[in-house]
Amino acid sequence: MRISVAIDGPAGAGKSTIAKLVAKEFDLMYINTGAMYRAVALVARDNNIDDTNIEGLCSLIDTLDMRFENDDLILNDVNIQEQITMPEISAIVSKYASIQEVRTKLVKLQRDMSSKFDVIMDGRDIGTVVLKDSKFKFFLTATPEARAERRYKELNNRGLDVNYSTILEDIIKRDYTDSNRQIDPLRKADDAIEIDTTGLSISEVTEKICLNIKSNI
Ligand code: C5P
Numbered sequence: 001m002r003i004s005v006a007i008d009g010p011a012g013a014g015k016s017t018i019a020k021l022v023a024k025e026f027d028l029m030y031i032n033t034g035a036m037y038r039a040v041a042l043v044a045r046d047n048n049i050d051d052t053n054i055e056g057l058c059s060l061i062d063t064l065d066m067r068f069e070n071d072d073l074i075l076n077d078v079n080i081q082e083q084i085t086m087p088e089i090s091a092i093v094s095k096y097a098s099i100q101e102v103r104t105k106l107v108k109l110q111r112d113m114s115s116k117f118d119v120i121m122d123g124r125d126i127g128t129v130v131l132k133d134s135k136f137k138f139f140l141t142a143t144p145e146a147r148a149e150r151r152y153k154e155l156n157n158r159g160l161d162v163n164y165s166t167i168l169e170d171i172i173k174r175d176y177t178d179s180n181r182q183i184d185p186l187r188k189a190d191d192a193i194e195i196d197t198t199g200l201s202i203s204e205v206t207e208k209i210c211l212n213i214k215s216n217i
């Protein structure tokens with residue numbers, strides 16, 4: 001039987017850093033579903049397709065081939081990881097991710113991946129929708145300030161000229177949009193284990209998750 005691990009939580013809770021480490025420990029493929037929504041937002045923006053043009057968005061998604069290589073998203077054979085993590089994509093992604101038709105298409109791609117490989121997926125609706133039958137579900141949280149601080153450091157280390165208050169504002173806005181949208185909003189699955197990562201190190205959180213998986217595998 002295939003193993004699948006679901007990690008959900010708001011922006012900056014540490015999901016992707018931790019998912020990559022857990023993936024190594026159990027030899028799982030890491031699927032960053034946020035990257036897939038970001039890819040749609042990037043290509044839609046570049047083609048001037050706004051969030052009211054549902055038909056245009058659906059046709060666009062049908063032309064996209066997405067796969068992961070060394071944790072990076074490869075779109076139609078091009079590594080777009082750096083572009084999709086830019087603040088201007090963070091600012092527009094949630095409006096595209098609120099659209100039912102976009103979600104239906106991406107959830108299908110994500111489920112196809114989980115049927116072919118042992119996976120660890122992170123996102124907003126993994127434990128509640130995409131992998132709702134998964135045995136291993138985790139929900140990571142942290143205060144908005146701790147999450148903004150992490151994002152700030154990450155972008156700053158990449159040499160980007162970013163501002164802490166703007167990042168905090170974006171995180172609070174995205175939390176609201178993602179948690180209050182009608183379709184598959186961000187919420188903890190009833191059977192997910194919640195971990196507040198504020199004040200915990202990456203290795204402490206990773207260890208908690210790995211121990212839980214080992215004892216239930
Ligand atoms: O995880 P990340 O912050 O990169 O996700 C970017 C955005 O994509 C989220 O703010 C959310 O709007 C959307 N998303 C989603 N469902 C997922 C993953 C991401 O709606 N499973």
